Amino acid sequence: xxxxxxxxxxxRRGRPPSFDRDEALAAAMNVFWAKGYEGATxxxxxxAMGGITAPSLYNAFGSKExxxxxxxxxxxxxxxxxxxxxxxxAPSARAGVESLLRTATEGFCRxxxxxGCMVASSAAKCAHGNEGVxxxxxxxxxxxxxxxxxxxxxxxxxxxxPAAVDAGRIAAFYATVAQGLGVRAxxxxxxxxxxxxxxxxxxAWGSLVKVSRKRPRGR
Numbered sequence: 001x002x003x004x005x006x007x008x009x010x011x012r013r014g015r016p017p018s019f020d021r022d023e024a025l026a027a028a029m030n031v032f033w034a035k036g037y038e039g040a041t042x043x044x045x046x047x048a049m050g051g052i053t054a055p056s057l058y059n060a061f062g063s064k065e066x067x068x069x070x071x072x073x074x075x076x077x078x079x080x081x082x083x084x085x086x087x088x089x090a091p092s093a094r095a096g097v098e099s100l101l102r103t104a105t106e107g108f109c110r111x112x113x114x115x116g117c118m119v120a121s122s123a124a125k126c127a128h129g130n131e132g133v134x135x136x137x138x139x140x141x142x143x144x145x146x147x148x149x150x151x152x153x154x155x156x157x158x159x160x161x162p163a164a165v166d167a168g169r170i171a172a173f174y175a176t177v178a179q180g181l182g183v184r185a186x187x188x189x190x191x192x193x194x195x196x197x198x199x200x201x202x203x204a205w206g207s208l209v210k211v212s213r214k215r216p217r218g219r
Contacts, residue, residue: 021060024049029071034114037068037123037133065133075118079107084147093155094205097174101198104178108185116186120179145175164211177201
């Protein structure tokens, strides 16, 4: 159900008209995605959100920071979640990791919308006073490694990967690749070039999952 803001039965005289909160949030997400937290001005947001007034925005969302956090949560639960779903539903860990990278790349290059990864670029380094925003986005980036690591551990439990495999090391590698793809997409690198990077990353799978025997130390 869509939520509206500024609506309570008959509108009082002089009160700003109601607006669709979900649509306004989606519009704000695109502004923050394209311009970053600090680059998005209040005027940018108000215009994109249907020309609402500043008091209406603050009444509905509380503050620019609170609006941003809701917007990036929307990105994670919609755009980014497709890649996570691809990871979890694939028949094998390898197929899952590859599906994650390719699905994420499609999202980074989505036609008609901002390019790149909102989590990777919207608040990578903020000015003094915006540390809360920077920390919030950093926590989301770090979760990517944990998500991949859980899928790898499941593969170990199911016998697909050896018990001694270094799931943390592999997850860190592919999370770094995924975030790098997002940054490069934001720089305008073509989808074809990014997919070639995925090819290269997956070519490293065999070496990464191979469990090497430790050599005995010499006396």
